[in-house]
Amino acid sequence: MSSSTMRAGRALALLGGLTATTHAFADVTVSGVIRDEDTLQPIAGALVTLQTTSIRAVTDASGNYTLAIPDEAGSVIVAAAVGYFNRSTTYEGVPADLDVTLAPVPPADDPGYTLLTPDQCGFCHPNQLAAWSDSPMQRAGLNTWLHDIYNGDGTPGGDGGFVYTRDSVFAPTNPASECAACHQPERWLAEPFAPMETPSDATYPSAVSSHGISCETCHKIASVNVENINYPGIIEGALTLTRPAPGHTQVQYGLLGDVDYVESPGFMRASYQPQLAAEVCGACHQDKNDIHEDHTFDGVISEPTYLEWVDTPYADPASPLHASCLDCHMLTNEETQACEILFPPLTRPAGSLRDHDIRGTTPAYLDNAADLEVEATVAGDELLVTVDVTNAYTGHHLPTGVTVRNMILLVEATHETGPLTHTGKQVVHELGGVGSPDEGDYAGLPGKFFAKVNHNADGEGPTFFTDATGITFDSRLPALVTDTTEYRFAVPDSGGAIDVRARLIYRRAFRFLTKAKGWTEDGHGNPLADVQAPDFGHLMESVDLLVTACPSGADLDGSGDVGFFDLLSLLGSWGPCPDCAEDLDGDDAVGFTDLLIMLSNWGPCV
Numbered sequence: 001m002s003s004s005t006m007r008a009g010r011a012l013a014l015l016g017g018l019t020a021t022t023h024a025f026a027d028v029t030v031s032g033v034i035r036d037e038d039t040l041q042p043i044a045g046a047l048v049t050l051q052t053t054s055i056r057a058v059t060d061a062s063g064n065y066t067l068a069i070p071d072e073a074g075s076v077i078v079a080a081a082v083g084y085f086n087r088s089t090t091y092e093g094v095p096a097d098l099d100v101t102l103a104p105v106p107p108a109d110d111p112g113y114t115l116l117t118p119d120q121c122g123f124c125h126p127n128q129l130a131a132w133s134d135s136p137m138q139r140a141g142l143n144t145w146l147h148d149i150y151n152g153d154g155t156p157g158g159d160g161g162f163v164y165t166r167d168s169v170f171a172p173t174n175p176a177s178e179c180a181a182c183h184q185p186e187r188w189l190a191e192p193f194a195p196m197e198t199p200s201d202a203t204y205p206s207a208v209s210s211h212g213i214s215c216e217t218c219h220k221i222a223s224v225n226v227e228n229i230n231y232p233g234i235i236e237g238a239l240t241l242t243r244p245a246p247g248h249t250q251v252q253y254g255l256l257g258d259v260d261y262v263e264s265p266g267f268m269r270a271s272y273q274p275q276l277a278a279e280v281c282g283a284c285h286q287d288k289n290d291i292h293e294d295h296t297f298d299g300v301i302s303e304p305t306y307l308e309w310v311d312t313p314y315a316d317p318a319s320p321l322h323a324s325c326l327d328c329h330m331l332t333n334e335e336t337q338a339c340e341i342l343f344p345p346l347t348r349p350a351g352s353l354r355d356h357d358i359r360g361t362t363p364a365y366l367d368n369a370a371d372l373e374v375e376a377t378v379a380g381d382e383l384l385v386t387v388d389v390t391n392a393y394t395g396h397h398l399p400t401g402v403t404v405r406n407m408i409l410l411v412e413a414t415h416e417t418g419p420l421t422h423t424g425k426q427v428v429h430e431l432g433g434v435g436s437p438d439e440g441d442y443a444g445l446p447g448k449f450f451a452k453v454n455h456n457a458d459g460e461g462p463t464f465f466t467d468a469t470g471i472t473f474d475s476r477l478p479a480l481v482t483d484t485t486e487y488r489f490a491v492p493d494s495g496g497a498i499d500v501r502a503r504l505i506y507r508r509a510f511r512f513l514t515k516a517k518g519w520t521e522d523g524h525g526n527p528l529a530d531v532q533a534p535d536f537g538h539l540m541e542s543v544d545l546l547v548t549a550c551p552s553g554a555d556l557d558g559s560g561d562v563g564f565f566d567l568l569s570l571l572g573s574w575g576p577c578p579d580c581a582e583d584l585d586g587d588d589a590v591g592f593t594d595l596l597i598m599l600s601n602w603g604p605c606v
Contacts, residue, residue: 027071030091030098033063034079037101046081046102047272049258051088052348056257078258080272083222085251088260105222105242105251105271113243115186117207121215124339131333131356132215136524140212141184141197142205145509145523149464150179151198157518162464169457169467173293177466181233182284184208185217188234189241213284219252222271224279229306231297232287239283255326256338277324278315282306285325285401289466300454302465305400312479314395323395330354361401363538366506369394370477372541376413376500378549379558380581383413383420383489387502389448391477398477399450403465404509406451407476408432408442408537413489414499420489422446431462433511433536440536441511446487450475451510462510495551495605501544505537550605552584554598561604570598 034046042063049056050069057065069075073093077100080086084102091098118138122129132138140146147154152163164179165171176195180188184196187208197209217234222242225231231238242251253273261269273280286306291299301307306325313319333355336347359365371390376383389409391398399405408428413420428442429449435441452475454468455461461472477483491498507514507530508522514530522528529538548560556566573582573590584594 027069028091028095029066029068030077030095031064031066032089032098032100034059034065034081035063035099035101036084037103040101043081043084043102046079046084047257048100049078049080051076051078051258051260052346052352076260078260080257080270082272082274085249085269085271086257086260106244106248107222107240107242108245108248109241110243110245110248111189113245115189115214115216115220115243118211118214124341125215126340127335127337128215128356135357136360137213137356137358138211139524140182141180141187141209142212143183143523144521144525145517145519146179146183147196147198148517148519150177150196151200153198153200154523155517155519155521157516160518161513161516164464164466168464170290170293174290178232178235178290181235183212185234186211186214189217192236216252218276218280219254221253221273221275221280221283223273224275224283226279226282228297229279229282229286230288230301232303233284235295237295239280259338261342277326278306278309281325281329289468291469300465300468300470302403302468303401304452305396308396308400308478312395314479325395326354328395329360330356330358361405361506361508366538366540369398370504370541372502372504372543374500374502374543374545376498376545376547377558378491378498378547378555380556381491381493381553382423383491383498383500383547383549385411385413385487385489385500385502386484387411387487388482388484389450389477389504390482391479395479397479399506400476403452403454403462403468404513406431406449406507406510407540408447408449408505408507409485410442410445410447410501410503410505411485411487412446412499412501413487414501415492416496417492417494420491420498422487423490424486424488426485426487431510431512440531440533442536446489448475448483448485450477450483452476491549491553493552495549498547498549499544500547502542503535503539504541505535506540507537548605551601552597553581554584554601555605556581562598562601563603566598570594 034043036043044059044061044063046059047056048065048067055069057067059065075091076088077098078086078088079100079102081102084104087100087102089098089100118129144154148158150164152159164177165175176193180194180196187194187197197204197206220241220243222240224239228237244250250268251271252268253271255276257272259270261267285303287303288297288301289299290297309315313321314323316322332351333353334350335353336350337345338353371392373388375386399407428445428447430443432443432449433441434443437445453462453472455470455472456463456467457469520528520531530536550562554562556569570582570590573580577583577590578588582590584597
């Protein structure tokens with residue numbers, strides 16, 4: 001069979017977990033019991049760590065732990081448990097029970113508390129501040145696309161297309177919506193259900209806008225209520241914060257589990273919060289709309305990413321594929337100090353701290369999300385192209401995020417005489433853009449459109465997620481799933497070389513919305529690939545093949561040459577034969593002329 005196969009796809013090393021110092025051998029075993037300081041009851045599931053290393057244990061139901069450590073006097077062992085301040089003890093060189101009592105974090109939350117500014121946090125954590133500054137997290141409240149959708153005032157053409165405050169059916173009763181709960185959380189915490197600050201406001205951009213998702217927005221979260229994971233952002237019922245009242249101990253939640261600062265009034269104390277790895281991300285990357293306007297958020301899912309991840313092996317700690325949100329989107333760096341003012345310094349090995357420049361749909365991620373495999377076969381007068389798109393490297397659907405995100409597969413076949421005619425039915429949906437393909441409008445071309453498309457109460461769509469009452473279709477790729485499509489093209493009688501090309505293209509918004517808003521940049525001011533030739537989107541994967549077709553369709557079996565089996569097929573169809581491949585001259589019968597055509601093309605196709 002005359003066919004060609006090629007595959008494209010690259011796996012970026014995004015799943016690298018934290019590294020830490022380990023030791024070649026363990027000289028001594030220490031043990032103890034971790035208890036609640038107030039009740040002296042044992043704490044099950046507490047984390048016990050040899051500080052700055054990966055040597056750690058988890059307490060049993062009776063609070064007991066056993067830890068094998070190097071026999072080095074002065075080694076610091078830190079105990080940590082959810083809901084408690086971390087606390088350490090020191091191994092002095094004599095094997096002994098090293099018991100630790102942990103003080104509960106006061107559960108009270110003071111709404112009057114003023115969040116520390118990023119600059120205040122940066123005094124102790126300058127590297128984290130530098131990484132966060134100008135990141136998408138920091139700019140979440142300044143996103144121009146957000147403002148265009150919400151109030152039409154983010155860019156010069158922002159009032160084109162859908163504008164929530166003008167067009168949503170919920171604008172009269174809920175003019176603020178819940179946008180600020182994720183994009184301007186400092187504003188929301190100060191005044192729940194307050195409208196976002198937008199460029200039309202005289203105060204814009206104030207601190208609540210320019211801080212975006214700031215340090216204490218995340219590190220004050222004591223727990224995420226996964227039962228209400230579809231609530232948007234930091235809205236009541238979605239999560240619990242610990243904002244201290246005046247004179248109370250300052251707590252910061254983190255993932256390291258081995259941080260223990262001097263216990264001094266007014267100074268920060270650390271508490272272990274494992275939900276920072278995924279569930280805290282889910283607070284804003286998983287939600288439904290509130291179509292009943294009763295704050296139950298039981299409508300249509302708009303942000304789906306967290307629950308998509310939950311349904312994959314990536315969310316299973318026992319799976320070899322296990323990776324949290326942070327493992328992919330908050331990579332480790334070469335920094336060795338989590339805090340710059342500690343003395344003596346608490347030095348950690350490179351690769352044990354995470355970079356606070358959190359990214360998502362950058363070229364590095366998009367280029368390493370999917371595999372694209374193409375097979376092309378010529379049989380008679382037809383070219384069959386089979387394309388496999390596999391969501392091979394992401395822990396969620398592809399694409400994911402807000403419903404305007406989409407992905408387009410384009411398949412082309414070109415001969416020296418021009419593009420081949422597509423005779424199949426698999427084409428790009430109209431949301432790929434209606435108009436000129438030379439300007440990025442791909443509707444009706446051979447290919448496939450990958451997106452989640454919703455509709456409003458009148459069945460019309462797509463609509464903005466706030467107004468959605470149902471899903472029209474969802475063609476996105478779940479993690480580790482392969483989508484297979486076929487395309488058929490008419491081969492010219494002259495045969496010859498045929499170039500086959502498949503492209504997988506990512507777009508940040510539906511084509512009609514990009515046109516209506518006149519967007520030329522993304523929401524953070526970067527050039528928008530969606531409007532740039534030649535792909536009019538970010539080219540994620542591309543495969544090019546060259547196949548050869550025999551003239552006049554004489555290669556009936558698609559073997560790449562005209563030979564004995566083709567002759568047998570022709571002779572077996574001798575006589576009247578309308579619409580059959582053996583009718584090489586198209587007269588609805590197989591006869592002497594067809595035989596002459598075959599014999600004149602005998603041998604390998606060239």
